[in-house]
Amino acid sequence: MTTAQEARPSTPINADGLLQGAGKLWFIVAALGQGAFIAFILAFYGARTATGDFEGWNEKQLIDGHIAGDDAGNAMFAVHVLLAAVITLGGLLQLMPALRRAFPALHRWTGRAFLVLAYVMALSGAWLTLVRGTFLSEVSAVAILIDAVLILVFASLAWRDAAARRIDSHRRWAMRTFMAVSGVWFLRVGLMGWVVLNQGPVGLNETLSGPTDIVLVFGCYLIPLALLEIYFAAQRAATAPPKILAALMVLAATAFTAVGVFGTVAFMWAPHL
Template sequence: MSSSSAALPARLLRWSGAGWFSVAAIGQLAFVGFILAFYGVRTVTGRFAAWNDKPLIKGYIGGDDIGNAVFAAHVLLAAVLTLAGLMQLIPDLRRNRPRLHRWTGRLFLTLAAVMALSGVWLTVVRQSWLSSISGVAILLDAVLILIFGAMALRRALQRRFEVHRVWAMRTFMVVSGVWFLRIGLMGWILVNRGPVGMTDTMSGPADIVMAFGSYLIPLAVLELYLAATRSRHAALKVLAALLVSAAALFTAVGVFGTVALMWGPYLW
């Protein structure tokens, strides 16, 4: 095999990864835009009760000052965390602005822990959950965020940057679990032209697969992508490139669905 044909599977794999990340970045920026335009505007103008203009499990509750404050901090920090996470994965920034990368990295890991802990508080203390199975799924996500974030930090402090990069990518996947959940639910509804296997309390078979799959499936695809990158087998690289391309396509459908059905109607 000539060296250029041997390099093709590796290139396909890289392109598929870059393609998925570009689609995901657009969808995550849309998430940030929604948070700022919906929660940001209502919070800054003191219209806290208007958080409930969109369906929530427990958004604003009159008299529950602590609960409302934790909710506000959780949703507003979600925008900063999502932006910081995206910045960490942009290769140019990582290579050419190492100081910026270190500071946004510290911010990302700190906020990831704050979000996981405030999310656990909202779920357990405020009892904001739809079904026990969806509650367990999001709590497991919080545990993984805390463990993976600690591993990413530890490897960076040990200056083991190759392993750090892998743990940082795993952290990005579990931190993005709540975003993936929205994309997955809306993508599923569009592909099936309706809420097949779903219930209002998120306890249908499709809901349960999505609740755990929102972080376990992206983690599995990431592991396959990394294994294929390391592997010398062209077939594995091509297979992984096809899977990541399919994931990019589904992500694009899900982003469209989420903007059109979940966020857009409350903004315009």
């Protein structure tokens, strides 16, 4: 059978390969950055929690962290921050096709765990924001709460499609869930990438409400989600130009992600270890 693409005169560029390669490269950079996030959470929060040094959480600049006498808030913070390492690892494992192909049963179980943890993270984060009152500014609280709602909706749709064996649709919702869950990581990468590129905190302030802050608190999930939709659309496209354009956008995002990962590790996490 001749496909529409084979019938067209061939271009010197393998557009599908380029798009796939750009996606893989982004994932490798993101996996390194999320690996560093996991290592930081375990080394900083994990070590202090395991030894009962709960006040030690506040050795890093936090909004609330540990508050003497607030047992419920401290317990919720501990659950939230420690499960952050588990869900980040689970998300990375789910997106590795080789692992998925080699161990399909493991993929199903880590997938269920990832989606349950997505609910737990969104709900515990919303509790910390709304009940404990942990937020820097109203605009940043609204932004992160919208991310929580998106996580709950996307995870539910990913679960529904997996149960109904609609695999293509499940894959798309699962990847959207991954992007929304990674929003808080993207926020750190976005802030530090911006600071590194501008050699300073241009448009940022102490309460996450400066002009750049506002772009980033919403953009930390909306921009990755928009790029993901462009990537999906380019995969479906019948011609090479949209694929090449999307690949270039993903490569630009990869370069920015790499700068942001460098910034988070060098200036946000390593100084606390």
